[in-house]
Amino acid sequence: MTKITMIGAGNLATHLCRALINSGHEIVQIYSRTIESASTLAKEINVPYTTDTKAIKSSDLAIIAVNDDSIQDIEKHIGFPKVHTSGTKPLSTLNGKNIGVFYPLQTFNKNIDVNFKSIPVCVESSNSDLLQTLKNLAVSISDKAVELNSEQRKNLHLAAVISCNFSNMLYRLSEEVCQKEGIPFDILQPLILETAQKIKHTSPSLAQTGPAKRGDFETIEKHLMLLKNDEEKKEIYQLLTASIKKRR
């Protein structure tokens, strides 16, 4: 059991508090700049809160779950072991010897319940005792704990943007194609889900299908004709088709 001070009361802090308590850890206090979010979360999980940096309670570990840009402002008020939760900020964003990173790889929405077990947690620390604490904490709430250094974590975040944020952008482009033609977009959902599920057991390089993979240039030409008045979609189509062709 680890005694934790939670710094922040947003989406990530909320989901982390719930998961930590469910796994038998103790949240000793919530700190947040704004009284409203601090009190909401504190009330939900029945722990004290503060909005005063001088009143932050010491514990085994402070988890700093605030916006990337606010980490340095708050961390200087914390003199006991502390971790941040950012995908992009290096370990060196924190000062002191008892510092680390505890980064759950997921996008959170405060009101949608999350099964934390399926969310990988990436940990880092140059202090071996703290690293062990973080690993123990990670495996207690998640099925997958991975030790990554700051450079790897930054690249993992980039990879997540490419595979998730950008995929969602492709869903949007394809929804636009459907809307223009009066096609119900939900027809595509089973195929989209199947595409994401397939790579659970197969490398995406083996899972590739479609006209570019087959070298079906007639279909590619037809698609480009359909997009002839839409420069943006045409450019994206050509670029991704070229990437697939290059790797055939």
Next chain:
Amino acid sequence: MTKITMIGAGNLATHLCRALINSGHEIVQIYSRTIESASTLAKEINVPYTTDTKAIKSSDLAIIAVNDDSIQDIEKHIGFPKVHTSGTKPLSTLNGKNIGVFYPLQTFNKNIDVNFKSIPVCVESSNSDLLQTLKNLAVSISDKAVELNSEQRKNLHLAAVISCNFSNMLYRLSEEVCQKEGIPFDILQPLILETAQKIKHTSPSLAQTGPAKRGDFETIEKHLMLLKNDEEKKEIYQLLTASIKKRR
């Protein structure tokens, strides 16, 4: 119950035969150009087969499940009601009055079992009796039957390439980023799956997250720095980031 002649013995023909038989329809014969695939499928489902176009047995409906380029070669030998199963070929690829399209929107792999119920089937015919037959057939094997004209079907196919084939290409790019840095790619799978699942209940335009959506230019700049020696990925990153920004 519909009596069906199956033209073709590939992935789609195989899955269609299984689903049709499970739903109480009768396959009266398999036709394939190659004796090997014809006999394999015929044996599995215990029906006669032929490789001779002159010996194709008449039935309520011929389902032509062959490569797009082979449809016209085979369809001229069929004088009874017939449909093709292509996403990109128009209805007019077939000759005669009793013609239609029966297009299941999915990628098939012969050896992986498919739950046909979840696969949308798009139907088209200018013959109202045949259209009704196709609708009945579609709802008997699938939870979702949609009537689309040839222009819509062509656009749906384009939308599927954008949202599925291209998403998979993004998974590959992100796998490459991970491999380069020694990050296990499977860390990303929960987030990829979550991204695809989210749009079951939310329009992808509302589901968008990430630095481009937030206007987090510092993170975007960092990502571009990581990609500075990889022109291909940088170009794709910039193009999709611009698309997200445009729609903020």
